[in-house]
Amino acid sequence: MEMDIFAKLAGKMGIGSAKLIRKAEEYGRLSQVKCMALNKVTPTSEAVICLDLAASYMKMPLDKEYAIRLSGITKKLYLSNLKAMECLLGLERHLSLSELGVQYGCMEAIGVATQILERYKKSLPSAQQQDLDLSKPLFTTTALYSACRCLKIKVDQKLAASSGAKKAVFGRLSVQFQSFGQAICKDCLPSSVKQQKEEDEAEEGMKEIGQNYEEWKRKILENALKSNAEICDS
Known part of the structure; x- marks a missing residue:
């Protein structure tokens, strides 16, 4: 040129x-x-x-x-x-999680997204961790997108597209990140919320036991009445 x-x-x-x-x-x-x-x-x-x-x-x-x-x-x-x-030429500028959160209106998901990236890095062999650049769009956008999904925050689909990766690649990493995100969100629940959740689950279990007992009792009575009717007929 x-x-x-x-x-x-x-x-x-x-x-x-x-x-x-x-x-x-x-x-x-x-x-x-x-x-x-x-x-x-x-x-x-x-x-x-x-x-x-x-x-x-x-x-x-x-x-x-x-x-x-x-x-x-x-x-x-x-x-x-x-x-x-x-x-x-290596000139692309990578947006940070904070910048992505501001751009796509999901600031409340940044904390979980940061933890997702930390857990992902720790899950890799030490040799891979050394060469890993978590500031790349594929990682930051997928982490934020996955955090939003776990927190049930509605997010613009353009966030996923901004990763620059193929849908299949983004999809596979998103599934892995969401598994981290779900564990993080569960751990982050306040004790009062956890207790309420446990109480709700216990109450639901008791209801199910009660329903099963009532069904069992109904069948016993039906069988008893049926047996009495047969005896009277004979």
Whole structure:
């Protein structure tokens, strides 16, 4: 990729920061090595995406719609390649559990989600624990989603989609996380609630015993009456 393309496109995009352009050029050089598999990317679209990523990294404003038009590819393809390049270059920003909780309106599930991740990590062999990055979207979103399910908190399905993982992968991890979550929620119940739950279960058990006893007594009486009727008939 010719490096002068960045300055030309930056001028069209209203970017005057030399530092931003140099950062975009750095991404351009890295993309030649790490992003060879991008879908239908052109030198122009790749350069625009690099400028977009550089602007995001440096927290500088950018007209995204104009950038997409300037790239010469469709919006869907642009955003797909932007995300792919962001991942391949290691630029993706991971939202914390707190940030996800605020974004999806389920702050009360953060505590349980944090404990789910802790229990998950402890359940793995020590060798796997060392290389595990629990800040990745797959883990944070699945933990928060599972915590919401255990706490019976209604949550936007977009939370699950934000993990970036395939449905099958998310589903398997969600089942495992929910098992941790259910145990955590049970342990977290106040003693008064636990006692009430135990009393309710005991009361329900006594009702069932009573019902069984009444049924047994009814059958005994029926059999007795039947036997008496047979004796009288004979």
